[in-house]
Amino acid sequence: MTGSQDNKTRQSRVAQQRARLFFGMREEGARGALIAFVATAVFVIVIVALIGTSSTWPAIQQQFLNPEDFASSWPKVVSGFWLNIRMFLIAEVLILVISLVLAMVRALRGPAFFPLRATVIGFIDVVRGVPIILLILLLGFGVPALQIRGLTNSALFWGLTAIILSYSAYTAEVYRSGIDSVHESQRMAARSVGLTQIQALRHVIVPQAIRNVIPALLNGAISLQKDVALVFVLGIREALREAQIYTSLTFNYTSYIAATVLFLAVSIPLARFTDWYTDRDRRRRQGATA
Amino acid sequence: MTKKLTALIVLALAVAACGSATDDTTPGGDSCAKEDLTLVTEGTLTIATGEPAFPPYVVDDDPTNKQGFEAAVAYAVAGELGFTDDEVAWIRTGFDDAIVAGPKDFDFNLQQYSITDDRDEVVDFSVPYYTTNQALIAYSDSPVVSASTLGDLKGLNLGAQIGTTSLAYIEDVIQPDTAAAVFDTNVDAKSALDAKQVDGIITDLPTAYYITAVEIPEASIVGVFEVSEDQADNFGLLMREGSPLKACVDEALKSLRAAGTLDALADEWMSQAGAIKTITP
Numbered sequence: 001m002t003g004s005q006d007n008k009t010r011q012s013r014v015a016q017q018r019a020r021l022f023f024g025m026r027e028e029g030a031r032g033a034l035i036a037f038v039a040t041a042v043f044v045i046v047i048v049a050l051i052g053t054s055s056t057w058p059a060i061q062q063q064f065l066n067p068e069d070f071a072s073s074w075p076k077v078v079s080g081f082w083l084n085i086r087m088f089l090i091a092e093v094l095i096l097v098i099s100l101v102l103a104m105v106r107a108l109r110g111p112a113f114f115p116l117r118a119t120v121i122g123f124i125d126v127v128r129g130v131p132i133i134l135l136i137l138l139l140g141f142g143v144p145a146l147q148i149r150g151l152t153n154s155a156l157f158w159g160l161t162a163i164i165l166s167y168s169a170y171t172a173e174v175y176r177s178g179i180d181s182v183h184e185s186q187r188m189a190a191r192s193v194g195l196t197q198i199q200a201l202r203h204v205i206v207p208q209a210i211r212n213v214i215p216a217l218l219n220g221a222i223s224l225q226k227d228v229a230l231v232f233v234l235g236i237r238e239a240l241r242e243a244q245i246y247t248s249l250t251f252n253y254t255s256y257i258a259a260t261v262l263f264l265a266v267s268i269p270l271a272r273f274t275d276w277y278t279d280r281d282r283r284r285r286q287g288a289t290a
Numbered sequence: 291m292t293k294k295l296t297a298l299i300v301l302a303l304a305v306a307a308c309g310s311a312t313d314d315t316t317p318g319g320d321s322c323a324k325e326d327l328t329l330v331t332e333g334t335l336t337i338a339t340g341e342p343a344f345p346p347y348v349v350d351d352d353p354t355n356k357q358g359f360e361a362a363v364a365y366a367v368a369g370e371l372g373f374t375d376d377e378v379a380w381i382r383t384g385f386d387d388a389i390v391a392g393p394k395d396f397d398f399n400l401q402q403y404s405i406t407d408d409r410d411e412v413v414d415f416s417v418p419y420y421t422t423n424q425a426l427i428a429y430s431d432s433p434v435v436s437a438s439t440l441g442d443l444k445g446l447n448l449g450a451q452i453g454t455t456s457l458a459y460i461e462d463v464i465q466p467d468t469a470a471a472v473f474d475t476n477v478d479a480k481s482a483l484d485a486k487q488v489d490g491i492i493t494d495l496p497t498a499y500y501i502t503a504v505e506i507p508e509a510s511i512v513g514v515f516e517v518s519e520d521q522a523d524n525f526g527l528l529m530r531e532g533s534p535l536k537a538c539v540d541e542a543l544k545s546l547r548a549a550g551t552l553d554a555l556a557d558e559w560m561s562q563a564g565a566i567k568t569i570t571p
Contacts, residue, residue, distance in 0.1 A: 059391055063412075141478075144485035155471070155487045235449055235471030235482050245472055248453030250408040251389055 066254045073246040073255035080242035081262045087156075087228040087238070091164050092221055098168040100210075103175030104201050120172070127169040133230055135162040140234040159231035167224055174216045178209035214281070218274040222267050229263075239263070322538035324372035329535075330397055335373045337364050338396035341382035346500055346559045347402065353380050359496075359559035360400045363419050366551055367398075367527070370542035385453065388528060389413055397535055398527040402494070404455045405526040415526035416539045419552055420560070422523045424459050425498035426512040426569065428490035429483070435512055440464055440571050447471065449479045449488035455523045456492040459515065463571075480506055494523050496560045513569040 051057055105113075105120045127135070139162040144153030152158075182205050190200035210217075232241035239259045246255035330336045339360060342351045349357035356365050356375075368378045381396055388399045391412045398416070405415045426443075428434045437443050443464050449471040450457040460470040471488050473479040479491045480501065490512060493501065498511050517523070527543075529536055546552050 063391060137481075141481035141485050141487075144487060145481070147486065153486050155482065155485070233474060233478065235473045235478065235487065237469055237472060241452075241472055245452055245457070248386070249406075249458060251391075251412045252408075 064253045069252045069254035073258050076242040077239050077258045081239035083238045088225050094164050095167045095171050099171035102172035107179045124169045127165050132166045155234035159234045174213050178213035181212050182208045215278040222270045334379045335368050336379045336396045338381045338383045338399035340401035362555045367542045394530040398529050400527050402525050403528045405524045413531050414529040414533045414536045417543050418524035420525040422494045423517045424456050424515045425495045426490050427498050427509050428512050429509050432489045434490040446489040449482050449491045451476050513567045515569050
């Protein structure tokens with residue numbers, strides 16, 4: 001009886017703790033929660049009062065929060081955002097694969113692999129060292145202008161390619177840090193049981209490395225979700241561009257708010273998920289070592 | 291008692307005097323005297339244009355040389371308002387920055403702002419100083435070259451610069467099957483034309499002249515669109531919403547129009563040489 005009650009209280013305490021951790025609060029107890037609540041309430045009241053009494057508030061409402069403009073720009077912004085989502089999903093999958101391959105090649109040892117390693121390092125240095133927008137313009141307008149037979153001149157294809165290359169270079173470095181974080185003894189143990197270098201990487205090092213960098217990869221995904229919008233410079237009508245078109249025709253900025261809402265609708269859940277995952281992983285490891 | 295009465299009479303007279311004083315400053319010729327104008331900087335007419343400004347509107351990116359259509363119009367308006375060339379100061383603004391609601395650091399801004407109702411709600415426009423049509427630009431091997439009606443354009447990929455009436459014209463009038471590609475600048479639109487990502491781009495006619503003459507000589511103006519009066523692109527001087535200058539600037543433009551100055555400047559800078567086919571609805 002008492003045992004199961006104890007169990008229940010422990011479970012509820014764990015749940016509370018998780019909820020608190022979810023919002024970034026640590027073990028502050030009831031007093032901490034009260035302070036946080038009062039502070040938040042005061043903060044919100046002050047901000048609302050400042051905004052509400054500001055003489056420019058009606059103008060802000062008219063320019064940024066106009067329900068009519070929100071409704072009339074919404075369908076186009078949403079249809080643009082659907083393109084953002086598709087670009088994001090395609091790019092994310094390709095980035096995760098390409099960058100892993102790059103990182104693995106970079107992790108290969110021995111003089112025989114030097115040319116491969118040098119190529120990958122060169123690629124990462126160059127691509128990572130260039131502003132992503134430059135890469136988009138270079139590939140998006142530049143390559144098709146060459147009119148090479150057999151190559152598509154699709155702006156969407158080349159724009160997305162630029163983003164995938166840039167993010168692959170960054171993500172390869174994320175993987176590399178994961179690979180470096182796996183203890184050297186793992187590699188030696190794998191080699192000593194007869195695995196080749198590549199087998200050791202694939203079956204022993206990389207699975208551990210990936211687990212170590214999942215939070216960083218999720219962080220990259222949040223960033224990518226917003227950055228795919230950059231292809232708009234090539235004339236592609238994704239959400240940001242659709243919002244901008246509306247603004248340019250009406251001089252009203254509510255369409256930007258519509259786009260903001262859509263981007264946040266994806267990125268905030270992703271961010272919460274990342275926090276939750278990171279936290280769960282940390283606790284799991286602590287449990288494993290205890 | 292008498293004192294009070296006298297005070298009252300004095301007060302009444304003062305109020306009446308104030309009333310008639312304000313009456314004097316509403317429209318009418320003499321209120322537009324130079325010294326009566328409300329300016330950003332006293333004694334100086336502050337005019338804004340784009341960064342960079344380019345021909346045929348401003349030559350050599352230097353409006354003070356009075357070369358180029360908009361530079362010339364600006365000085366003509368300034369002269370009409372009674373300013374000498376020395377009393378004109380130029381500043382630069384982005385195209386979009388200048389149309390955000392709020393105070394402005396210029397008296398008027400000209401960089402081919404098309405007058406639209408929506409924009410008019412946030413800023414003030416003068417009467418038009420130029421009226422233009424839309425034009426279609428393409429390479430000679432583009433499928434748009436053979437187009438003679440709007441229907442011929444429906445299945446093609448068109449592009450335009452954001453915020454222009456050219457884009458509005460594609461969206462509202464041509465309504466192509468594939469949504470138009472939309473670019474930040476005409477430079478990007480030209481890149482896309484170069485990359486064959488679009489079959490043709492639409493700009494206003496003066497810009498089209500410039501693009502085909504200077505920037506992409508290999509491309510040409512395929513045709514102009516018969517734009518109805520209300521769809522025509524009217525360039526206006528942009529002022530802040532409720533600008534006290536508007537009445538006087540309008541006055542100045544009207545007398546320049548009546549004197550034939552605006553037409554002469556348009557002929558000089560926006561030459562309409564050559565016959566171009568008209569694309570009919």
